Amino acid sequence: MKRREFIILTGIGATTASMLSACGHPENKLIPALIPDDQYVPGLDYWKASSCALCEEGCGILVRTREHKANKIEGNLNHPVNRGGICARGQAGLQVLYAPDRISGPMKSTGQRGSARFEPISWDEATRLLAGRLQSIKEAKSDSILFATRYPHGVNRVAAMLLGDMLEGRLMWTDSRMIHDLGASYDETYGAPQPIFDIARASYILSFGARFLETWRSPMRYSKAYGEFRGSQSRGHGKFVQIEPRMSLTAANADEWIPARPGTESLLALALGAVISREKLVKADALPAFLSAPLERFAPEDVANQIDIPADVIIRLAREFAGSERPVALPGTEPHDTSSPATIAVKYLNELVGNRDKPGGVYYSTSWINSFDSVLHKIPRATLAKASTATNGLKDKGPLSAAAQAGRDAASSPAAFLLDANQVGALLVHHVNPVYTNPEVLERVKATPFIASFSCVMDETTQLADLILPDHTYLESWDVKPAPGVDPQSAAISILQPVVVPELDTRQTADVLLAVRSELGGAADLPFDSAESLVKHTIAELSKSSASGRPSTTTEDTTDEPVQHALERGVLIVPAGAGRSTEPAFDSKSNTASRASKIEVPESPATTGESALTLISYETATFGMGGEAHLPVLQELPDPMTSVIWGNWVEISPQTAAQHGIADGELVEVSTEWGSIQVPAIVYPAIRSDVIAMPSGQGHTAFGRYATGLGANPALVQRGKQIVEAKISGTGKKAAVVRMGTMEREHPDLKR
């Protein structure tokens, strides 16, 4: 691939003063895409606007480059999501680009599956091989093809869908992240309005395990808002309460931490509701009639034991919450369960205090997904429709039926799909690593006749691939990403554009898929032929409907002013789709309302056995599920609570540690019904004694030189669940756990 091909955008547009102020120097230029060599001035900083793709938030970033090398990523002040902020992981993005263990070009397997022997091939050959394989599956008319990706939106997915069109609907796609769509769990319908929790203006934040400062929905957006919540003069006696079995970083920032028994959030929310209703803490007319009756079952006196929080604390919380001027309750993850009763109960609580569409309350932004999809997919839509008809037609026909049911509509994760589908003829993995995140799929993956991986790094799943077609990193790619819930009236579309020429002989997956499509005889009737033109086309389309009413010319003219303007800013703000969704989120007719009274009262897990503990795994703000564990700068960043670096651990309360004779830093064995792993124990003073917790993201068996062989993977003993029953026992061996700070107290108690 010739480098010249990437030097596309030549225009150096007008720069806005506010953007320049972020860079601080007159000779710095904020420039979209790449600058041709003949205009490049050595020694100058060129700042390029793009977006971060290391989590689903899609923060706006400015990348400082010099001599064609990127040397700093900063938050984009003009991006409505992060407003200049940028998280630790986003800062480490340069190491994604310059990771020493990136796959340098296309390869095909030369040995047995799993032997990890590959030989380099050309892109032409790689494309032909993939096309040939897909063609033969299409002709055999039996198997399905699974395209498993990380994010549900963007050009790679569009390309996959267009390719699917060529394959007569045999291509299913699923993503690992969209299943956590809060809109879905909050309202039980996919594509429902996205709730936005206005914590900046709230006077009381009651969070049911929502780690909004680290992970959850949108860490930068909520961190900025949290800063405002703390900094605001008007918040009066503003208070933040976190309900969570272990103290996360978010809980550490709370004014009060309530370590309720895991799994009892719905119960607690309803008990709060019961107090609010029986003490008439809200205006009677604000209390929907149907709520009062069933609530009596959840009187704090009756359920306090189960929640393991004293009744008077529950009553106090209810009074504080309802008595506060602008209260808001945040639903946490009952992880990976889209129809979580806790989420519904929390919504119930919000409705009870009537904070919908009020400052400091819950807003519903019209589904940015809808607005995005409708515009972005305007052109492909016709072909997509064909694809879904084809799929539907296959629903009750042989092996494909299960696959189709387990597909996108069922909001299935790649792992769930793999486990449910009878047979997958070809697995295309893009930016997901199911063998690592869900080890239970290993046998199914191994049994798949053909695996192609688009990974940038040799990971556990890619090792099993027959064909590797390495993707660009996000700093070399073109893409658009809808940014979740910016404000009720508008949606932000984050724009990704290359900030440097590709480091290696990689190719953006969308371009590869489009090439495969052509290879399979796809008509050249699309208004775009590459990821780049697709992005520009999308921006142009979205700009047309933009409230700012920028004059836009024709669809085909992709270098027009709005596109240029958007590329310079790295973000496009569009009004919320076809009008705000006013669907009442919670009225007596909606099915959630009727369900509220039917919320299952959870069994308390601790009653099951004497030595049984609940094992919780959580995603860290730095590596999440492990996709960024190959970045040394993040490995050496101490965990904010335990200070551990270069490895992971299991948190255990001092009481439980003493009971099991486990010392801090000892290697322990954590076992569940699915097996056991060995991991260092950290005696953690802020965790329930019936809970042990492990961060996910480590324990890679193949993921570059920095991550491989470090720590243990909790997924091995969890079978895709985040909460399981477990046992723990000491091994007597000292573990090699590295900490950057002590757990010592500030004022050690010394007797005189």
Next chain:
Amino acid sequence: MPEEKAQQKPQWAMAIDLDRCTGCEACVVACGVENNVPSVGPAEAARGRAKVWIRIERYFEGEYPNIRARFRPVMCQHCEEAPCETVCPVYATYHTEEGLNAQVYNRCVGTRYCANNCPYTVRSFNWFDASWDAPLDKALNPEVSVRGRGVMEKCTFCIQRIRKGEDKARDEGREVRDGDVVPACVQSCPATAMTFGNIADPSSQVAKLAKSNRATRLLEELGTKPRVIYLSKS
């Protein structure tokens, strides 16, 4: 007090609002990337050699379930009466006219005395030559030198950014003002907990925060007169 003296040169200072700081450590990575602070790897880190110019200190208070955790970002406090400066035998660390505790890598012979006399333990030593596995070195900031082995290093208040901000103000023929200089850590902070500026300019944000009744300085009793102001939890 510096803010009372009408000084020609700007006097740089930082205010950190502990009420806002979440302990997220974005600033730690931002600083490392901007200032070419290397990762040393697990073996060296296990020996206590991990390098940081800014760290988030976390302290637990109380007992379960009424336990609390507190976070405090700590970088070089740029003490006006810096104990590290007097002990350096070769003037490799000294005070600038802008109130910065400067570190001259080329002059440092590596006695480590300064680090031993810094009450805040913010100095990092280069036990070995820093290295980056290729091509990670491409991400190095060309405006910050990569320190060789045997020298001391620490937060510089992002001196390279201060210079740029001052140049810009001079080019525009004016005094520096808020926003001209934004150190990397301040830029990144998702909770907007940090404020940087010229404390000698009474209209600057940092000067105002320094007068807040929540303003404290770390280990104030030692008389080091830090230029980092912590706004205590309210």
Next chain:
Amino acid sequence: MQKSIALGADHDINTDLLRPLCETGIGWYSIATISGLVLLAAVGAFGYQLYRGIGVWGLNRPVMWAFDITNFVFWIGISHAGTLISAILRVTGAEWRRPVTRCAEAITVFALLIGAMFPIVHLGRPWLFYWVAPLPNGRGLWPNYRSPLVWDFFAINTYLLGSIIYLYIPLIPDLALVRDRSKGLKRKIYGMLSLGWWGTQRQWQRLEKAVQVMAVIIIPVAVSVHTIVSWDFAMAIQPMWHSTMFGPYFVAGAIFSGIAALILAMAVLRKVLHLERYLKPVHFNNLGLLLLTMSLIWFYFTFAEYLTTWYGNEPAEKVIFQQKVSGPFSPMFWTMVTLCFVIPVVVLGFKRSRTIKGTVIASAGIVVGMWLERFLIIVPTLSHPRMPFNWGSYRPTWVEVTLLTGTFGYFVLLYCLFVKVFPIVAVWEYKEGLATRPAEVKAAAAHGD
């Protein structure tokens, strides 16, 4: 000065004391070889350190000094053996000192050479050590005179120079003696070294005068050196370093360890060079008494230091106090107390046990204990800085252990070479003693054995 002793005795003494210069026994060879090898290992370790970087040591953040500065303070302490003791004994006219002084003065020079190496060896960039010196240079860069390390530089250099002179001046008559008894090139060299000494009255007078003046000068220099070394810590604001009494405390400790080292050296020399006739139990007894005194003084200082820390209850200091007294450093701490106080007091407190063997045992313990004392001053303070989040620990590597062992090898080797080239007992001083106060000397000689 008239020498009025029997020619035969004179000849005997000369032969006895100059024998090591002419004859070389198996003992000398084995000691020299072993110590040479130990030194070689240390040189190798240092080479490795230069090649790889000082990271091959166990230092870390927050413990940025440990073995290096411990060795530095320790050896500078040992150096007080010598000059200071010999000077005090000379100035106070203690007659029994005569066979002891040179032995002590040599210790000083060697220990200083070794101790002074460490501020260089411990640098991150040792090749730039001369930047601490005020050398005129094109950039007009000067050292920072406010830094105790620069004070160290001057103090140690002054002391080293003074000690060499103080060792050398009384050596002159003995060098002349050797010159007279040798031929050829050797004669030429000793001739040059003896600076034309012919033993004239004027020369004797000047020598006596010079020795006296140097003895007076060297005492304050020695006291100041260890005071300044102590200020490396006391001038810092770190807990349990910032102490006003570190000056006298360190000087007392230095003399204490110095005497112990002297006793050990004497005992070895006595055995290896067969100097039983000259280094007699009376010397060990007297030095043992001195050692006992120093042990009590040392204990007094230590007790005062720790009591005030404990009673003051200042949190940062209290942490370090606890680390030493009952924390992870407590085994070392209580070993130190045992070696520096309990054993010396018991062994040296009774005349019956204040024998050669007894003093040697006590001294060996004291040397170890005083090394530990320095280590315990440096490491617990550094490993427990004021901000508890940064508390750390320290573990030495083989490089540091090799370097420490190497210093002993170096010391022994220097001593071996010294006794091969110079008479280790000042021949003229000894004879002078016999001549001026024969009765007293005889009495002293009769005392033990």
